[in-house]
Amino acid sequence: MTAARKIGQQSVKFSNPPVISGWAAIVGPKEGQGPWAKDFDKILDDYLYGQSSWEKAENIILQETVQTAVAKAGLDTTEAELLLAGDLLNQIISANYAARELAIPFLGLYGACSTMAESLLLAAMMIDAGFFERVVAATCSHHYTAERQYRAPVEQGVQPSPSSQWTATASGAILVQPGGSGPRITCATIGKVVDMGVTDSANMGAAMAPAAGSTIKAHFEDTGRATDYYDLVVTGDLGAVGMNLASQSFIQQGLVPPPAYSDCGVLLYDGLPDIKAGASGCGCSAAMLCGPLLKKMSRGEINRLLFVATGALMSPTSTFQGESIPGIAHALAIENI
Amino acid sequence: MDEGKSEELKAAEKKEYQNLVNQVKPKPSVLANCLWAFVVGGLICVIAQMILNYLVSKGMSKSDAGSAVAVIMVFLGALLTGIGIYDKIGEKAGAGSIVPITGFSNVIVASALEFKREGYIFGVGARIFSIAGPTLLFGFTASVLIGLISYWFR
Numbered sequence: 001m002t003a004a005r006k007i008g009q010q011s012v013k014f015s016n017p018p019v020i021s022g023w024a025a026i027v028g029p030k031e032g033q034g035p036w037a038k039d040f041d042k043i044l045d046d047y048l049y050g051q052s053s054w055e056k057a058e059n060i061i062l063q064e065t066v067q068t069a070v071a072k073a074g075l076d077t078t079e080a081e082l083l084l085a086g087d088l089l090n091q092i093i094s095a096n097y098a099a100r101e102l103a104i105p106f107l108g109l110y111g112a113c114s115t116m117a118e119s120l121l122l123a124a125m126m127i128d129a130g131f132f133e134r135v136v137a138a139t140c141s142h143h144y145t146a147e148r149q150y151r152a153p154v155e156q157g158v159q160p161s162p163s164s165q166w167t168a169t170a171s172g173a174i175l176v177q178p179g180g181s182g183p184r185i186t187c188a189t190i191g192k193v194v195d196m197g198v199t200d201s202a203n204m205g206a207a208m209a210p211a212a213g214s215t216i217k218a219h220f221e222d223t224g225r226a227t228d229y230y231d232l233v234v235t236g237d238l239g240a241v242g243m244n245l246a247s248q249s250f251i252q253q254g255l256v257p258p259p260a261y262s263d264c265g266v267l268l269y270d271g272l273p274d275i276k277a278g279a280s281g282c283g284c285s286a287a288m289l290c291g292p293l294l295k296k297m298s299r300g301e302i303n304r305l306l307f308v309a310t311g312a313l314m315s316p317t318s319t320f321q322g323e324s325i326p327g328i329a330h331a332l333a334i335e336n337i
Numbered sequence: 338m339d340e341g342k343s344e345e346l347k348a349a350e351k352k353e354y355q356n357l358v359n360q361v362k363p364k365p366s367v368l369a370n371c372l373w374a375f376v377v378g379g380l381i382c383v384i385a386q387m388i389l390n391y392l393v394s395k396g397m398s399k400s401d402a403g404s405a406v407a408v409i410m411v412f413l414g415a416l417l418t419g420i421g422i423y424d425k426i427g428e429k430a431g432a433g434s435i436v437p438i439t440g441f442s443n444v445i446v447a448s449a450l451e452f453k454r455e456g457y458i459f460g461v462g463a464r465i466f467s468i469a470g471p472t473l474l475f476g477f478t479a480s481v482l483i484g485l486i487s488y489w490f491r
Contacts, residue, residue: 053454153451155418156468157427157434157443159370162363197351198358206358244361277363 005128008222010190017184017337018127021177022073025290026065027283028143028169034269039291041068047144047169055089058142059097061171062087066102066138069173069290073180075134080104080175082126084119085138086111088146088167088282095139104136113208113237114191114311115139116172116286117330121188123176124332133178140171141281150201150316161202165239165280168268172286174294183297183305186333187223191215193313195326201319204312205242205265205277211327212238212310213249219306219331220255231302233258234293236285236309236329237265239277258306264288285309294334303336374433377426381437385410407438414439418446444468 007013024041032043042064049057062085067077083102086109087094099106111118119137126132144154146167152158176185194214198207212235220227227233227250238246243263250257264285265278289307296302310329319325342350385406392402417423423443427434434440448467452460466473 148451153444153447153468155421155424155443155447155450157418157424157430157440157447159428159431162365196354198355203358203362206362210354241358241362245358248357248361 007187008218010192010218011187011222012121012125012190013187013223014124014128014185016128016178017186017335018124018176018178019180019184020174020182020294020334021180022069022071022075022175022182023173023290023294024065024068024072025170025172025287026061026068027171027287027291030143030166030272031168031170031268031279031287033272035271036268036288036292039295040287041065041291044169047142054142054144054148055093056097058087058089058140058145059094059101061142061169062094062098062138062140062173063101065140065171065173065290066098066104066136069138069175070134070136073175073177075175077102077104080134080136081132082107082123082135083138084109084122084135086115086119086282087139088112088141089149094142094145098138111309111328111330112311112313113141113280113282113285114309114328114330115282116289117236117307117309117332120174120176120185121190121330121332123174124185124188127176127178135176136173137176138171138173139282139286141167141169141283143167143169143281146281150314160276163200163203163205163239163241163277165204165237165265165277166269166275167281168237168279168284168287170268170281170283170287172283172290174290183294183334183336186335186337188333189215189219189222189331191218191329191331193326193328195324197324199319199322199324201314201325203241204280204314204325205237205239206245207312207314207325208236208310208327208329209238209242209245209249211329212236212242212246212308213253215329215331216246216250216258216306216308217253217255219308219333223333227256227258230258230260230304230306230333232260232262232293232304233306234261234267234285234288234308235263235265236311237278237280238263238310239265239280241277242310267292280312297334297336300336305334307332307334370431373429374431376433377430378433378437381410381434381439385437410438411442414442415446418443419450423447441469441472
């Protein structure tokens with residue numbers, strides 16, 4: 001038996017495109033100062049959010065985002081059948097603890113900052129395959145939990161590199177259903193892990209850009225779509241440096257550059273002072289998708305979106321052992337049809 | 338990027354990409370950073386010198402005053418870390434605020450603050466020297482070696 005819904009080398013096309021019926025984004029104070037403040041469901045006043053630690057705050061934020069997304073689709077949290085979620089922390093603790101409180105059957109994922117696309121494409125596959133009818137895909141990141149795990153204590157006086165990115169405090173959740181109203185996920189491309197030998201953990205955009213280029217190229221080859229098919233092609237969190245490199249890689253790989261190409265890491269803090277190369281983190285692309293991008297889709301301002309969340313699969317252990325940073329990217333075509 | 342390519346070709350691609358990254362990567366403004374480091378580092382030393390002069394003028398011996406200044410500067414570094422100012426200074430000053438003894442104080446207090454939530458034993462106790470540890474280890478080692486050298490060659 002051949003896989004009827006697989007197209008090309010690494011893409012799938014959904015026979016009954018699953019519907020994004022509810023979505024929500026909650027962001028931190030810094031993200032609330034950016035240009036998209038009015039598009040988020042909630043902006044936190046502080047990073048602890050009434051909790052005793054940043055880690056606890058992060059999982060509460062994820063819980064609330066899931067609850068809000070499900071509620072916005074007119075359902076109760078208990079009606080969600082499956083939660084696919086992950087985050088940046090060791091043992092994906094934010095997702096695990098959120099799932100404990102939410103009591104939804106749960107599959108934990110790790111795709112670093114690509115988790116929004118990873119969870120969403122799996123949710124869409126499960127819906128299209130007929131296993132479930134209400135699947136939630138979600139992810140989150142918190143600036144200070146990520147900072148202390150991956151870099152240095154927060155109060156330590158270090159000078160950030162101009163290519164460094166700021167891990168966003170943000171989360172996004174999406175409820176996927178087989179029918180109803182909302183944008184639909186029409187096809188998806190699963191990325192390969194690409195490592196071009198970048199070892200600089202202060203330049204994650206450069207580590208991820210080749211993966212984004214590879215996945216986007218594969219997507220257009222597999223689907224046979226022209227690069228101007230989409231109203232917007234948006235990568236996850238390449239930041240200013242990575243976005244520049246990705247743009248160059250389109251041309252190098254013989255791909256006509258998509259006319260409307262941007263990056264969530266560049267967009268999230270657009271116009272804020274002293275942001276270096278922009279934003280990163282699972283929550284960066286998740287909040288941009290579940291905030292402004294899906295809002296624009298529901299208003300019909302964007303009708304065809306290619307969402308390419310990118311992840312730097314970095315670990316401090318392997319970095320200290322001299323390993324380079326592998327990157328991954330998954331692409332999802334979200335369309336109003 | 339695809340399997341099937343020879344190792345050489347992959348290595349060449351990586352090299353080429355690394356060159357591209359180096360071209361694209363924004364360069365830190367070396368002059369401005371050096372100037373900041375010079376001014377802030379110098380300022381910290383001037384403050385320490387003023388305290389030293391004051392203590393000596395009050396009749397303290399120079400070596401006692403030196404120890405007292407170190408204690409006072411460590412306290413000031415810790416205080417500024419505790420109230421969330423030292424990391425702001427560090428963002429601009431770089432090595433200017435890392436190299437003086439206040440920077441040593443900053444990394445210890447920052448680690449202690451950071452890991453307080455994991456408790457006093459496994460948090461603060463176990464992690465307080467997670468950044469300053471290398472400085473202590475190699476500092477002590479160097480001091481012992483220099484002590485031995487001075488003992489044998491005096």
